[in-house]
Amino acid sequence: MMKAEVDFGDVQGLARFGFGRLTQASYALLRIRNVAAARAWLRSAPITTSVTLQPPPSTAMQVAFTAAGLKALGVAPAVLAAFAPDFLSGMTEPSRSRRLGDTGHNAPSGWEWGGPVGVPHLVVMFYAAPGGLDALVRETTGGAWKEAFEVLRWLGTADLDEHEPFGFADGISQPHIDWTGQRDPRRAQVAYSNVVAPGELLLGYGNEYAKFTDRPVVEADAASAGLLPAVDAPGKRDVGRNGTYLVMRQLRQDVRGFWQFVYRQADGDPAKAEKLAAAMVGRTRAGDPLVPVEDEEIPGIGASDKEARQNRFTYDKDPAGIGCPFGAHLRRANPRNGDYPGRPSWVFRLLTLLGFGPRGFRDDLMSSVRFHRILRRGREFGPGLSPEDALASAPPNEPERGLHFICLNANISRQFEFLQNAWIMSTKFSGLSGESDPLVGNRERIEGCPATDEFVMPQDGGLCRRVSGIPQFVTVRGGEYFFLPGLRALRYFAGAGGA
Amino acid sequence: MTPQSSFMVLAPVAPAREAELRGLLAGMNEAPGRVNPRNTLVPFAQFGTLHVARFLILDDKTLDDGQVYGLPRPTYPLYLAFLGDVDGDADEFLQEVARRAPEGLRTVFACCEGFAANGDLVGWMKRHSVPSAAEYVNWRGRTVRRVREEAALHDALHRHLRSRPETFDGANPREVHAALRRFVQDETSAGRLTLSAEAATPLRAKIANLANLLGMPVVLLVASPAFVLALLRARALERADPVLCDRCDPAYSDQLALLEDYDVSNQFSAMGSVKPGLLRRWLVKYVLWVIAYGARHIYTRGRLARVRSIHFARWVYLDGGRRIIFFSNYDGSLESYMDDFINKVGFGLNVVFSNGIGYPRTNWLVLDGCADERSFKEYLRRHQLPTQVWYKAYPGLTAIDLERNSRIRKGLESNSLAEREAREWAALI
Numbered sequence: 028m029m030k031a032e033v034d035f036g037d038v039q040g041l042a043r044f045g046f047g048r049l050t051q052a053s054y055a056l057l058r059i060r061n062v063a064a065a066r067a068w069l070r071s072a073p074i075t076t077s078v079t080l081q082p083p084p085s086t087a088m089q090v091a092f093t094a095a096g097l098k099a100l101g102v103a104p105a106v107l108a109a110f111a112p113d114f115l116s117g118m119t120e121p122s123r124s125r126r127l128g129d130t131g132h133n134a135p136s137g138w139e140w141g142g143p144v145g146v147p148h149l150v151v152m153f154y155a156a157p158g159g160l161d162a163l164v165r166e167t168t169g170g171a172w173k174e175a176f177e178v179l180r181w182l183g184t185a186d187l188d189e190h191e192p193f194g195f196a197d198g199i200s201q202p203h204i205d206w207t208g209q210r211d212p213r214r215a216q217v218a219y220s221n222v223v224a225p226g227e228l229l230l231g232y233g234n235e236y237a238k239f240t241d242r243p244v245v246e247a248d249a250a251s252a253g254l255l256p257a258v259d260a261p262g263k264r265d266v267g268r269n270g271t272y273l274v275m276r277q278l279r280q281d282v283r284g285f286w287q288f289v290y291r292q293a294d295g296d297p298a299k300a301e302k303l304a305a306a307m308v309g310r311t312r313a314g315d316p317l318v319p320v321e322d323e324e325i326p327g328i329g330a331s332d333k334e335a336r337q338n339r340f341t342y343d344k345d346p347a348g349i350g351c352p353f354g355a356h357l358r359r360a361n362p363r364n365g366d367y368p369g370r371p372s373w374v375f376r377l378l379t380l381l382g383f384g385p386r387g388f389r390d391d392l393m394s395s396v397r398f399h400r401i402l403r404r405g406r407e408f409g410p411g412l413s414p415e416d417a418l419a420s421a422p423p424n425e426p427e428r429g430l431h432f433i434c435l436n437a438n439i440s441r442q443f444e445f446l447q448n449a450w451i452m453s454t455k456f457s458g459l460s461g462e463s464d465p466l467v468g469n470r471e472r473i474e475g476c477p478a479t480d481e482f483v484m485p486q487d488g489g490l491c492r493r494v495s496g497i498p499q500f501v502t503v504r505g506g507e508y509f510f511l512p513g514l515r516a517l518r519y520f521a522g523a524g525g526a
Numbered sequence: 527m528t529p530q531s532s533f534m535v536l537a538p539v540a541p542a543r544e545a546e547l548r549g550l551l552a553g554m555n556e557a558p559g560r561v562n563p564r565n566t567l568v569p570f571a572q573f574g575t576l577h578v579a580r581f582l583i584l585d586d587k588t589l590d591d592g593q594v595y596g597l598p599r600p601t602y603p604l605y606l607a608f609l610g611d612v613d614g615d616a617d618e619f620l621q622e623v624a625r626r627a628p629e630g631l632r633t634v635f636a637c638c639e640g641f642a643a644n645g646d647l648v649g650w651m652k653r654h655s656v657p658s659a660a661e662y663v664n665w666r667g668r669t670v671r672r673v674r675e676e677a678a679l680h681d682a683l684h685r686h687l688r689s690r691p692e693t694f695d696g697a698n699p700r701e702v703h704a705a706l707r708r709f710v711q712d713e714t715s716a717g718r719l720t721l722s723a724e725a726a727t728p729l730r731a732k733i734a735n736l737a738n739l740l741g742m743p744v745v746l747l748v749a750s751p752a753f754v755l756a757l758l759r760a761r762a763l764e765r766a767d768p769v770l771c772d773r774c775d776p777a778y779s780d781q782l783a784l785l786e787d788y789d790v791s792n793q794f795s796a797m798g799s800v801k802p803g804l805l806r807r808w809l810v811k812y813v814l815w816v817i818a819y820g821a822r823h824i825y826t827r828g829r830l831a832r833v834r835s836i837h838f839a840r841w842v843y844l845d846g847g848r849r850i851i852f853f854s855n856y857d858g859s860l861e862s863y864m865d866d867f868i869n870k871v872g873f874g875l876n877v878v879f880s881n882g883i884g885y886p887r888t889n890w891l892v893l894d895g896c897a898d899e900r901s902f903k904e905y906l907r908r909h910q911l912p913t914q915v916w917y918k919a920y921p922g923l924t925a926i927d928l929e930r931n932s933r934i935r936k937g938l939e940s941n942s943l944a945e946r947e948a949r950e951w952a953a954l955i
């Protein structure tokens with residue numbers, strides 16, 4: 028494992044910060060109108076880095092490209108072809124749509140942007156402290172911008188005070204990046220750890236297999252002079268280094284539909300409704316987990332009161348799913364497991380390896396989570412709506428609300444797509460049989476499965492409590508895969524390097 | 527119990543008729559990757575003992591890989607393979623399929639070399655049968671019939687509980703067990719559910735199994751000194767063996783992806799050439815003996831070491847052991863299948879596949895290798911073959927579903943369960 032200091036000055040800020048203080052944000056989906064003008068604009072764009080500033084900045088700007096965008100910018104075909112295949116083929120390749128659950132109401136043919144509806148070349152993301160966004164956008168999108176780009180769509184966001192539109196505290200759990208390479212990922216991770224190797228986020232660094240993920244490395248020549256050397260390819264320069272893949276999906280949330288369904292199931296009893304909603308999410312609305320927190324620390328989870336109360340937990344003490352149902356959104360999105368079931372000593376690890384480990388129905392069903400983490404950077408859109416208000420029927424012309432889901436990862440197939448396919452959307456997650464994610468599942472029928480619209484809550488008494496006929500609450504309205512380059516790579520693209 | 531067995535008919539395609547054959551195979555599907563189980567050529571759904579089956583053309587895209595050892599491109603015929611896994615005797619199945627779908631099979635096999643239009647169909651298939659080098663069955667003796675009966679049982683219990691959610695409020699688990707037992711007994715006597723008793727194991731199968739159980743260790747032991755020597759030699763060779771894990775051609779990868787992710791399960795077929803020299807051929811033979819033994823006697827109940835997502839898998843030698851083909855029927859998408867293998871049974875994967883040309887570099891045959899995740903995934907994709915026709919008798923059901931349904935049935939067969947057992951049992955439904 029090669030240790031490598033991360034040069035934060037070369038990494039776009041989003042990889043390290045969520046820009047939480049910059050509560051205003053807006054994303055411009057763009058197509059390149061004039062290549063020379065676009066390059067010129069990108070060369071001088073004040074892109075925010077990951078360097079910590081005192082005082083923190085009051086605005087920030089980030090930029091990421093689709094494969095079509097890099098092509099339009101004139102990146103050489105050989106350089107482009109060395110990016111990861113999933114990035115190159117894009118989010119809406121048909122087999123990918125099947126795996127991601129983008130079928131039925133989620134099908135790309137009905138989207139507002141992305142895929143068949145129109146692939147943006149790039150996204151420019153604007154962030155500002157309260158009141159500052161309009162000025163930032165005005166100053167940035169002048170004549171040079173207008174000459175360079177055609178705006179496909181502006182995606183506005185809303186600040187719901189660290190809650191997602193259904194009303195639940197969000198953003199509590201994120202993987203902790205081992206920036207300085209303290210941990211050797213080749214060693215077995217017996218218990219859950221929240222720490223992941225830098226190569227799970229940034230290209231050009233060792234990942235959880237202590238290997239490098241797909242990205243272009245190029246010959247050292249004048250055009251690539253500004254790039255850093257490739258650590259794993261002597262004499263070459265690394266286009267990917269300090270960059271990451273950015274997944275963006277516009278998710279419409281039917282907040283009224285969700286709370287009305289939950290209240291119906293609870294016969295109108297608010298306490299029961301809260302309980303059911305919390306079971307579906309896997310947390311209370313305030314963000315508290317449904318299982319007891321651990322006494323000992325978990326690597327990568329901070330020691331603050333809030334972290335200790337809301338994030339220091341695993342499901343090890345809830346093997347029957349009585350505290351938190353197996354199908355709850357949180358348990359699907361991060362099962363908080365290690366490489367082996369039941370934290371075995373080395374003797375039992377060997378036995379487990381040979382297939383003589385625990386033989387319970389649900390033992391060892393899930394892949395080790397450290398290979399499937401993502402860094403979430405999404406922002407909400409649309410007006411907030413409290414559960415109580417959500418019970419009323421919608422006024423005419425009600426604006427849509429939801430989440431601009433954004434995540435960063437180094438290997439889209441192994442991280443975002445795996446998570447979405449094998450855990451979130453799967454009707455077979457963790458030994459279940461008739462349900463996908465209670466919040467975001469698409470309820471599409473599957474031949475041979477009697478139901479896909481249930482939610483099962485194991486009970487102490489034996490028989491599970493079962494909710495049936497859950498409607499689809501979340502609909503995909505757009506999405507694409509982007510590459511969020513390091514600043515050196517951005518200048519390389521903008522300087523026509525590799526062309 | 528009725529042990530499963532496998533069949534594989536392999537015949538060279540007549541070059542002039544390849545396009546016609548591809549058209550016939552495509553005609554057995556509703557759409558690419560989605561079989562029509564009642565297609566007119568081979569109506570798979572008619573065969574109550576058939577678990578999985580596939581037709582595919584073995585078009586090896588990696589024949590040039592031998593060049594890294596200075597070998598000329600070998601010339602092998604293009605083969606058609608028809609294979610499946612059945613309950614009971616495979617020869618009996620071939621007779622049944624020949625009896626029920628003679629026209630369809632003749633139409634397909636007429637595209638192969640040396641098929642006589644009016645000849646003996648069963649005899650021809652038997653002459654063209656190829657044995658497995660090793661095979662894995664998720665659950666020995668679990669028949670298609672049992673799978674379907676137990677799935678119907680689960681569905682019936684599920685519907686029963688769904689229609690009366692309040693009935694069991696506050697009931698203790700033993701009462702629930704007793705009540706549901708009565709429900710199932712009523713359903714069974716009314717003929718709405720069937721739960722057939724397991725057939726007796728045929729004596730011949732018992733004897734063969736016992737002979738293998740006792741005989742194989744002797745063979746393995748006798749051959750072990752040679753194995754150790756081969757291992758040492760392979761250790762020296764592996765440091766210099768070329769690695770061929772370039773990016774799989776995106777167009778080829780898309781062609782493969784077109785056939786995947788319709789059901790909760792998928793098929794996988796891949797082939798490649800064994801590294802040159804008798805040593806590697808012998809080594810892989812020994813390793814597959816061990817795997818075959820393990821799969822037959824140890825990993826017979828839902829787990830291949832730690833992996834629980836494989837229904838049926840097998841390795842087959844081709845061309846005198848110079849090439850190997852691997853087939854699998856697994857749950858989930860290819861990405862999760864590969865991750866499962868890398869993270870859970872990487873050692874087993876390495877010790878077999880590292881004998882193939884171009885495999886990611888291993889360390890003492892079992893270490894490293896597939897832990898180079900990106901290289902390994904490209905290696906597999908490069909060697910993967912499009913499976914033109916794939917049938918699974920129980921769409922929508924994973925191996926875990928089958929295990930749960932069996933556990934539910936087993937619990938029902940007990941007169942009474944202890945409180946804790948009853949609680950665990952009730953939670954399964």
